[in-house]
Amino acid sequence: MKYVFGVDIGGTTVKMGFLTSEGELLEKWEIPTDRSDNGANILSDVAASIDSKITEKGIDKADVIGVGAGVPGPVDSNGIIHSAANLGWGVFNASEEFSRLTGLKAMVGNDANVAALGEMWKGGGVGYKDIVMVTLGTGVGGGIIIDGKIVNGSAGAGGEIGHIHINDDEQAACGCGGHGCLEQYASATGLSRTAKELFADWKEATVLTADDLSAKAVFDGVKAGDKLCKEIAAKFGDTLGKGLAIIAAVVNPEAFVIGGGVSKAGSILLDYITPSFEKYSFHGTRNAKMVLATLGNDAGIYGAAKLLF
Amino acid sequence: MKYVFGVDIGGTTVKMGFLTSEGELLEKWEIPTDRSDNGANILSDVAASIDSKITEKGIDKADVIGVGAGVPGPVDSNGIIHSAANLGWGVFNASEEFSRLTGLKAMVGNDANVAALGEMWKGGGVGYKDIVMVTLGTGVGGGIIIDGKIVNGSAGAGGEIGHIHINDDEQAACGCGGHGCLEQYASATGLSRTAKELFADWKEATVLTADDLSAKAVFDGVKAGDKLCKEIAAKFGDTLGKGLAIIAAVVNPEAFVIGGGVSKAGSILLDYITPSFEKYSFHGTRNAKMVLATLGNDAGIYGAAKLLF
Numbered sequence: 286m287k288y289v290f291g292v293d294i295g296g297t298t299v300k301m302g303f304l305t306s307e308g309e310l311l312e313k314w315e316i317p318t319d320r321s322d323n324g325a326n327i328l329s330d331v332a333a334s335i336d337s338k339i340t341e342k343g344i345d346k347a348d349v350i351g352v353g354a355g356v357p358g359p360v361d362s363n364g365i366i367h368s369a370a371n372l373g374w375g376v377f378n379a380s381e382e383f384s385r386l387t388g389l390k391a392m393v394g395n396d397a398n399v400a401a402l403g404e405m406w407k408g409g410g411v412g413y414k415d416i417v418m419v420t421l422g423t424g425v426g427g428g429i430i431i432d433g434k435i436v437n438g439s440a441g442a443g444g445e446i447g448h449i450h451i452n453d454d455e456q457a458a459c460g461c462g463g464h465g466c467l468e469q470y471a472s473a474t475g476l477s478r479t480a481k482e483l484f485a486d487w488k489e490a491t492v493l494t495a496d497d498l499s500a501k502a503v504f505d506g507v508k509a510g511d512k513l514c515k516e517i518a519a520k521f522g523d524t525l526g527k528g529l530a531i532i533a534a535v536v537n538p539e540a541f542v543i544g545g546g547v548s549k550a551g552s553i554l555l556d557y558i559t560p561s562f563e564k565y566s567f568h569g570t571r572n573a574k575m576v577l578a579t580l581g582n583d584a585g586i587y588g589a590a591k592l593l594f
Numbered sequence: 595m596k597y598v599f600g601v602d603i604g605g606t607t608v609k610m611g612f613l614t615s616e617g618e619l620l621e622k623w624e625i626p627t628d629r630s631d632n633g634a635n636i637l638s639d640v641a642a643s644i645d646s647k648i649t650e651k652g653i654d655k656a657d658v659i660g661v662g663a664g665v666p667g668p669v670d671s672n673g674i675i676h677s678a679a680n681l682g683w684g685v686f687n688a689s690e691e692f693s694r695l696t697g698l699k700a701m702v703g704n705d706a707n708v709a710a711l712g713e714m715w716k717g718g719g720v721g722y723k724d725i726v727m728v729t730l731g732t733g734v735g736g737g738i739i740i741d742g743k744i745v746n747g748s749a750g751a752g753g754e755i756g757h758i759h760i761n762d763d764e765q766a767a768c769g770c771g772g773h774g775c776l777e778q779y780a781s782a783t784g785l786s787r788t789a790k791e792l793f794a795d796w797k798e799a800t801v802l803t804a805d806d807l808s809a810k811a812v813f814d815g816v817k818a819g820d821k822l823c824k825e826i827a828a829k830f831g832d833t834l835g836k837g838l839a840i841i842a843a844v845v846n847p848e849a850f851v852i853g854g855g856v857s858k859a860g861s862i863l864l865d866y867i868t869p870s871f872e873k874y875s876f877h878g879t880r881n882a883k884m885v886l887a888t889l890g891n892d893a894g895i896y897g898a899a900k901l902l903f
Contacts, residue, residue, distance in 0.1 A: 443846045450840055535758070535840075538747075569749055570751045
């Protein structure tokens with residue numbers, strides 16, 4: 286039996302997984318992310334935890350194929366990280382450093398791209414090799430897989446689909462400094478912003494209250510048949526579907542895999558995206574399936590492990 | 595010495611090239627495209643022409659690595675053509691058929707994608723491996739190369755960047771049936787349309803006349819310092835730069851290679867695209883260079899040959 290480690294490095298915790306080479310997740314655990322000293326200890330902490338696990342399991346290190354890691358920052362095809370602000374990291378070759386510390390083959394990728402790879406391997410994207418994963422959380426993250434491989438981008442910014450410019454008239458700034466980015470409308474935050482705007486002018490009955498205009502409240506309301514919630518969801522779905530149509534004209538994927546907090550709404554979310562996707566997409570790209578992600582927070586562990594193959 | 599044939603199949607003529615494996619174009623010629631009988635004779639005509647050339651040159655067929663071809667229609671990663679209306683072709687495996695007819699290894703790709711590969715190999719994109727080629731002609735064509743390989747797309751529609759939705763308010767239909775596609779503004783046709791609109795309302799002096807509102811006339815006017823021409827070029831450049839910024843947020847290329855008829859304007863065209871690209875692009879993707887294509891109509895021959903390697 287051969288084994289592999291998959292590691293998802295976040296700003297607060299590092300999620301770690303021990304898997305077979307077939308992708309069976311045998312065990313997972315977390316260690317805190319030590320951001321002191323510009324994150325200088327993070328990789329060595331992870332390496333020590335891997336060493337302990339190898340000892341604990343009594344396996345031969347020669348049976349470990351390697352370790353993969355997803356990190357919250359741009360990583361190019363050479364494994365060079367172009368800074369990861371949440372960790373305090375600057376520019377360096379993380380794959381080489383991680384390999385030196387673990388004595389194992391090591392591969393590093395951007396966390397959103399790595400999650401996409403995980404969903405393709407063991408999640409909602411199984412059976413496809415050209416997918417775009419869309420993570421609807423605080424922002425809109427993305428990961429693009431073509432022919433089974435991550436599109437890292439020349440500066441590690443492949444799949445930064447949250448920053449597709451979609452509205453010329455936006456006055457508010459996006460977190461990136463731009464104006465009118467997709468994530469200003471199609472993230473959980475963007476959905477709440479739309480909810481707030483429509484709620485303020487709403488004269489009819491609604492289950493929504495000013496205290497809770499979250500994505501969950503909106504989609505719970507949609508399921509209960511609330512008219513305002515349906516309007517908010519429609520506006521959200523229209524913008525997101527348009528964004529996906531634009532992406533499809535660039536890379537023509539087999540499937541979009543929709544994940545992140547907003548996707549907990551379930552298949553009803555897809556019902557709001559699909560009509561807009563069909564309206565704005567080029568006919569030759571309309572074959573793309575819309576599916577939900579299934580791995581949740583474990584996508585990064587699976588995808589990091591898959592980097593080794 | 596090893597050789598390769600590169601073939602660019604168009605609706606009127608087939609451009610053919612005989613190259614060394616190093617990519618030196620030794621000879622090029624054309625044969626007419628026989629569109630009778632739903633284009634049933636096209637590939638056999640090409641095969642016969644290749645056979646004649648091998649005989650004429652007195653080379654050993656064993657020294658021919660193979661033949662590559664670009665065709666005007668979607669081609670997926672398996673070499674399946676999903677119809678080519680200009681040739682009368684339906685859905686079939688063109689690589690297999692072409693190999694059978696020539697007795698050589700054969701590879702087929704979409705013509706715009708193949709031209710992108712050619713520009714990467716021997717043209718404006720030399721030195722890069724992640725490029726987006728943008729062809730500004732009657733429409734806006736595109737070809738995306740990631741890590742040296744064409745992004746065909748799951749239905750052969752990878753790089754159909756002319757059909758990125760960019761304007762919600764468009765009333766006129768695009769050739770594809772959509773409304774507000776990039777090519778409605780950023781093609782030669784789109785540029786002339788903008789010229790017509792602005793010319794109609796123009797009260798000041800201008801070198802333009804209602805008889806000639808072509809892309810060439812506009813950029814000649816720009817070079818002569820004409821104010822109206824500069825306004826038209828600015829509007830054109832703003833839309834195209836925005837489109838390229840959107841593409842960059844998806845695949846983060848090293849370079850955009852700009853070709854097609856409009857690119858004959860030269861480097862002044864890039865001066866009108868770049869400010870808009872910088873305005874609308876995500877900062878992490880702003881590293882992309884803007885360069886002009888250099889191979890003109892030969893890009894397809896070079897790229898088709900490169901398919902073999």
